[in-house]
Amino acid sequence: MTAIPLNHVLILACILFSIGFIGVIIRKNTLFILMSLEIMLNAVGVAFIGAGSVWQQADGQIMFILILSLAAAEVAIGLALLIRMQRRYQSLDIDKLSEMRG
Template identity: 80%
Template sequence: MTSIPLFHVLILSSLLFVIGFIGVVARKNTLFMLMSLEVMLNAVGVAFIGAGSVWQQADGQVMFILILTLAAAEVAVGLALLIRMQKKYRSLDIDALNQMKG
């Protein structure tokens, strides 16, 4: 990779990551939290691909594929839990889940 500086790639990935994180923190809707998590993971993918192309290694892409696996697994569990929550609480508001504290 010649023309795109690594620095800028990392900045882009950080930006996306922060946006995702803000989404996870700020949104009350669990579905949006899961989506924001996807944004975060995606941002990590950007960083890995960028780094891989800087070092001219395939490792970055391998890591991206592994992250893809993780994202799939996470979404599966997350959505299943979401359905469970919808059934149980009739709401997706994450703030409903605060029985345990102290």
């Protein structure tokens, strides 16, 4: 029996997720948005690990590993795009990339 209640783990995950989400919304700097995304993915990982630990199953950790590889790929592409953006706009302001407005 685990020592840490699942509720608390999930609440922690939710808090982290919300913080990350707030970061995605309020930050204009794309680099910060990417970091906030990392926080969000991490929060999801916390939830998986917590659930896996409660049920004594390895699946939670496997999910975490998959999320990890997703995060790695995402960061690689995101940062490449960021470099591109910096070159083209001399800025990392996400609001300048609003050419697809309706």
